[in-house]
Amino acid sequence: MLVNILRQSQTITYTGCLTQTGFVLVFVYMENFLLAVMAYDRYVAICHPLMYTIIMKPSLCFRLVLVSQLISTADTLLHTLMLLRLSFCTDLQIPHFFCELAQVIKLACSDALTDDIVILVAACLLAGASISGIIFSYVHIVSSVLRIPSS
Numbered sequence: 001m002l003v004n005i006l007r008q009s010q011t012i013t014y015t016g017c018l019t020q021t022g023f024v025l026v027f028v029y030m031e032n033f034l035l036a037v038m039a040y041d042r043y044v045a046i047c048h049p050l051m052y053t054i055i056m057k058p059s060l061c062f063r064l065v066l067v068s069q070l071i072s073t074a075d076t077l078l079h080t081l082m083l084l085r086l087s088f089c090t091d092l093q094i095p096h097f098f099c100e101l102a103q104v105i106k107l108a109c110s111d112a113l114t115d116d117i118v119i120l121v122a123a124c125l126l127a128g129a130s131i132s133g134i135i136f137s138y139v140h141i142v143s144s145v146l147r148i149p150s151s
Helices: 002-007 014-047 049-055 058-084 101-107 113-146
Strands: none
Touching: 014 049, 014 058, 014 101, 014 113, 058 101, 058 113, 101 113
16 A cells, blocks of 8 residues: 555455455454453453453463454455456456455456355355344443442
8 A cells, every 4th residue: 555655546456356355354353353252351351350360371362362353364364365266357456445355356357246246145144143232232231330339
């Protein structure tokens, strides 16, 4: 992207697009999973304050971050490999600084139905897991706070 800015060019190569897509997906999924991990941390801190140091050991925190990284890397690898198997009719360049999966799939000459299905299923599963973890944590936090008697 920096090279394109220096060259005053608004196109990105296929290799650059794959690289950019890979980094974006890793960081997006990693952020979603870390938000879920942080929500769980807050849940333990608020709902089980006396057990917090026992439950949230540094080793558990490390494992949660590691699992988040592994899942986001595996999903990114899946998407990148799905993009690599596509065939293109001509040497095309995407006329934008930012490369999206949908743009690359639209440029493909080969059948991209499998790619669309894999992207949809992976996004639903991973986003659903992350969002459900966040909602679970905050529902328990709110119910725990509401059970505290007021004077």
